[in-house]
Amino acid sequence: MSIPAEQKRREFEGEALVHLDALYGLALRLSGGDAPRAEDLVQESVLKAYRAWDRFEAGTNCRAWLMTILRNTFINEFRRQKSRPSPVDFDEVSERPSSEGLYEADPEGRIFDHIIDDKVVAAIDELPAEFRVAVVLSDLEGLSYQEVADLMDIPVGTVKSRLFRARKRLQERLYEYAVEMGYVK
C-alpha cells in the first residue's frame, strides 16, 4: 500500500531535500559552472527521486542514492548531445611542453597548499565537456575507470586518455596561476 501523499512529501523533504546543496554542487561541476542548467538538473533529479521514493530503502545512504540519480540524469542528456562535435580542439594539450612545467617549477607540490580553490574549480569548469565530465566523475566523485566508461559509454582506454589530458591541462592552468601570483618563476 502506498504511503499517503502528505506523509511522503514530509518524509522526502526531511531526508532528501537536506542534500540539495550537495546535489547542486555536483550539478554545477558537471555542467561546467552553468548555474541555470545545474538548477534544472537538480530539479529534474529530485523529481525523479520523489517519484521513486517508494523504492528507496529507509536507512540506506540517501545522499548517495540522490547523487546517483543526478549523475545518471546528467549523463543521459550528455549522451544524447555527444554526437555534436566539441567546440574546442583539445588534441594539442598532451603535446604542449609546458605540461610538466608545474612539476619542474615546484616538484614538492607546495602550490597545492597555497592555491585558491576557486581558481582550480574555474579551471575544471573550463575543460571541454568530455574531459570535464571524466574528471568530475573520476577525480571528484571517485568512480573507477570502468564506472566512468560505462556511464559515458566510451571505452576504458578513452577514459584513461581523457583523464590524462584533462589532468595535464589542469596542471598547466595551475602553473600559469602560480606564475601569475609570483609563486614560481
Add this chain to the structure above:
Amino acid sequence: MSESGSWSPDGNRSSEPKLTCEEALARVYEYLDGELDASQHEGVRRHLQKCRRCYPYFDFERLFLDYIHELGAAEESRPGLKDRIREVLAAQPD
C-alpha cells in the same frame, strides 16, 4: 623525463622483468588511481622503491590528485532553489 626512458634502476639478479622509467611513468595515473592489477601495481611499486628519478614525480602527481579529490564537488547553495523544488513537489499528483 623521456630521456630517462631506458634507464632501469634495478639491475639485480631477479628473473622478473623490471620496469624501465618510461614504462613506470606511462602507468603513473593507473597506479595512483588503483587501476592496475596486483602484479602490475607491484612492478611499479618496486620500481619506485629503487628509482630516485621517478619517485618524486609520482609523489607530485599523488599530491595533485589528492588535492583535486579533496576539492571534491563542494556543496553550493542556490538561493530560491529549495522553494522552487518544494513548489514542484507540491504540484505532483498524489
